[in-house]
Amino acid sequence: MSDIIMSKSDKKWMELALEIAERGAGYVSPNPMVGCVIVSADGQKIGQGYHERYGQPHAERNAVDSVNNPELLKGATVYVTLEPCAHHGNTPPCCELLADLPISRVVIAMEDPTPKVAGKGIQYLRDHDITVDVGLMKEEAQQLNEFFLHYQTHNRPFVTLKIAQTLDGYIAAPDGDSEWISGPESRAFVHKWRSQYDAVMVGRNTALLDNPRLTVRHVEGRQPKRIVIDGPLDLPRDLNLFTDQYEEKTIVLTHNKEKFENEADPMLNMLQSDYFRGQTLLVDEKGGHTDLDEAMRELAHLPVTSILVEAGQNLASALLRQRLVDKVECFIAPKMLGGGTKSVMGVGINRMSEIMEFRDVQWRQVGNDLLFTGYL
Amino acid sequence: MSDIIMSKSDKKWMELALEIAERGAGYVSPNPMVGCVIVSADGQKIGQGYHERYGQPHAERNAVDSVNNPELLKGATVYVTLEPCAHHGNTPPCCELLADLPISRVVIAMEDPTPKVAGKGIQYLRDHDITVDVGLMKEEAQQLNEFFLHYQTHNRPFVTLKIAQTLDGYIAAPDGDSEWISGPESRAFVHKWRSQYDAVMVGRNTALLDNPRLTVRHVEGRQPKRIVIDGPLDLPRDLNLFTDQYEEKTIVLTHNKEKFENEADPMLNMLQSDYFRGQTLLVDEKGGHTDLDEAMRELAHLPVTSILVEAGQNLASALLRQRLVDKVECFIAPKMLGGGTKSVMGVGINRMSEIMEFRDVQWRQVGNDLLFTGYL
Numbered sequence: 001m002s003d004i005i006m007s008k009s010d011k012k013w014m015e016l017a018l019e020i021a022e023r024g025a026g027y028v029s030p031n032p033m034v035g036c037v038i039v040s041a042d043g044q045k046i047g048q049g050y051h052e053r054y055g056q057p058h059a060e061r062n063a064v065d066s067v068n069n070p071e072l073l074k075g076a077t078v079y080v081t082l083e084p085c086a087h088h089g090n091t092p093p094c095c096e097l098l099a100d101l102p103i104s105r106v107v108i109a110m111e112d113p114t115p116k117v118a119g120k121g122i123q124y125l126r127d128h129d130i131t132v133d134v135g136l137m138k139e140e141a142q143q144l145n146e147f148f149l150h151y152q153t154h155n156r157p158f159v160t161l162k163i164a165q166t167l168d169g170y171i172a173a174p175d176g177d178s179e180w181i182s183g184p185e186s187r188a189f190v191h192k193w194r195s196q197y198d199a200v201m202v203g204r205n206t207a208l209l210d211n212p213r214l215t216v217r218h219v220e221g222r223q224p225k226r227i228v229i230d231g232p233l234d235l236p237r238d239l240n241l242f243t244d245q246y247e248e249k250t251i252v253l254t255h256n257k258e259k260f261e262n263e264a265d266p267m268l269n270m271l272q273s274d275y276f277r278g279q280t281l282l283v284d285e286k287g288g289h290t291d292l293d294e295a296m297r298e299l300a301h302l303p304v305t306s307i308l309v310e311a312g313q314n315l316a317s318a319l320l321r322q323r324l325v326d327k328v329e330c331f332i333a334p335k336m337l338g339g340g341t342k343s344v345m346g347v348g349i350n351r352m353s354e355i356m357e358f359r360d361v362q363w364r365q366v367g368n369d370l371l372f373t374g375y376l
Numbered sequence: 377m378s379d380i381i382m383s384k385s386d387k388k389w390m391e392l393a394l395e396i397a398e399r400g401a402g403y404v405s406p407n408p409m410v411g412c413v414i415v416s417a418d419g420q421k422i423g424q425g426y427h428e429r430y431g432q433p434h435a436e437r438n439a440v441d442s443v444n445n446p447e448l449l450k451g452a453t454v455y456v457t458l459e460p461c462a463h464h465g466n467t468p469p470c471c472e473l474l475a476d477l478p479i480s481r482v483v484i485a486m487e488d489p490t491p492k493v494a495g496k497g498i499q500y501l502r503d504h505d506i507t508v509d510v511g512l513m514k515e516e517a518q519q520l521n522e523f524f525l526h527y528q529t530h531n532r533p534f535v536t537l538k539i540a541q542t543l544d545g546y547i548a549a550p551d552g553d554s555e556w557i558s559g560p561e562s563r564a565f566v567h568k569w570r571s572q573y574d575a576v577m578v579g580r581n582t583a584l585l586d587n588p589r590l591t592v593r594h595v596e597g598r599q600p601k602r603i604v605i606d607g608p609l610d611l612p613r614d615l616n617l618f619t620d621q622y623e624e625k626t627i628v629l630t631h632n633k634e635k636f637e638n639e640a641d642p643m644l645n646m647l648q649s650d651y652f653r654g655q656t657l658l659v660d661e662k663g664g665h666t667d668l669d670e671a672m673r674e675l676a677h678l679p680v681t682s683i684l685v686e687a688g689q690n691l692a693s694a695l696l697r698q699r700l701v702d703k704v705e706c707f708i709a710p711k712m713l714g715g716g717t718k719s720v721m722g723v724g725i726n727r728m729s730e731i732m733e734f735r736d737v738q739w740r741q742v743g744n745d746l747l748f749t750g751y752l
Contacts, residue, residue: 022419082559165708166731167748168720169545177728290475320714330543330707336732338696344544347714352553356712363739365744370746371738372543372711 041075109141147306185367195221203315250278417451485517523682553560561743571597579691
């Protein structure tokens, strides 16, 4: 909870700023989503804007540009969901933009932890005689940018494991079939998430057996990068991930150095009309498998700031075992299989005292299914 | 939904009748729970009662006896949650009791399907010039007496399987420990249920490994019968189920005919000061196990009309495999084990098309856990 006291109208405008910030979801990464609302001295909204796309203007710029009558900026309050930037990036620093206006107050939901900002934006505004209040709806602002904040803090992507299982924890029938355990409403959630995460990840088995597309359908939204862990680098070339219109968004992670070096030869690739237009990354091997810890670090460099893992049992359990999962989204269908493939098996726990407990748990009904959300 | 049209006050009084009926839960079996409210011609409640204990007066009798001024019965309406009985049992027929009163109307939630009643109570009242409306809050009344109705219809107990598992469907850690997966609020639910079901059932492994008491603690209520399936009839004599103060409420089911016949010898028992004061039932063997289908029929004769199964994986899966489970109550704790004992394994399903789908599903948060309720 914020320890600063704000008025009801302050809260209303910050809520609006958070709401419009979210429209940038999926488009602004690796930047944070930011929303900005400008309110005149007499309490009327005179401008609003959000960071729409990476490389394009920041929320503050868009909000200022949307003001029709600049006269009204005199004594106005600016609500912004993240501390205005203090450095020259693709755009000039927003703290300078705001300080040049005749506004009297800036309300900021949270500080930007990025070292280049980290309080400098706030200081700049205060140095220019603007009242700055920080912390209004801080939790909501942190929630909105959980991917960005995690990436800034840990230098690796925020990883969410998605599971769709029966009540008794099975993700596939004994004959291997895993289709349609959860209902259509749950699947729509997954497509929405795909449009919000930088990348979707699957393991070799899932790529091979299900031949998924991992694209956003059913809902509007940006197509994600698609990561497949293919240790031996020998998945068949005709899988959807390697042949469809989003081929360039596919990233293969392998630990087969020899094959990688052969296939990565640009001259050889040019000679082939059907060379793979996506990206292949080489990472170390660890115990016969692709080193997932290193994989995450490599992906962070691209940059990939957030990953939705739609893996089967092997990759899901491996990520949990290596404590690389930050959040679990688990759909539970009101059905029982009583056999088949368990969602998770083998994460190295032996005793109750080692059990993985989730934080900030939420249970929501989605169609006939139940959606569990929890943090690790 | 009922297709009869009732007034708002009709509904209010029937709701009250249903509410007081439930106070008999656990005490009236194998009778149904019944509640009765009497309302004077000018709309005042003048009496109420419920069936409190098996062998004691019915709800109608208690309600009539509670009326202080019999003058007010003239033109009154009687609300009763189940058709008044039409046969001489432990008490005289309630339809006669009501027909002898100067009341003008009886509102009944549902017909009694018992062959001895089955509309005869309603007919008797109508034959005595009393207006009878049937069907108000029928679904709620059926829900209230789901054990009784099932028992009447199928001649076997209503069986609820209780599961307490992690999100990923494990009921014990790899080292076998199963204690405290679910939270204290969930455990209070289980104790409440124990007081409402005729019996609680466990398998041999659970009796041996957990040495449970299966008693009602933490909440007020009647102690249930305790059924343990012990095929070879060789569980150690010092288990809680065989030695505590509720020893007489323990029922052992075995298929070891030889041992059963030895141990059941009343002369031999009398000679032993520590003979088992509970009950042992012999049922057939089927594929090396106690025949559960026959076990249910034997238990129905006692009579046991409802069973809460608090079993481990083996018995739970066997009951599901033989389609002997009517309802599942599954607590899901916000935790992951990623290994250990699965809640259910081996129910004979091989393909998605054979998946068990639940009806009338309910998801409720209980403390930090989620409680799933569904019918099979």
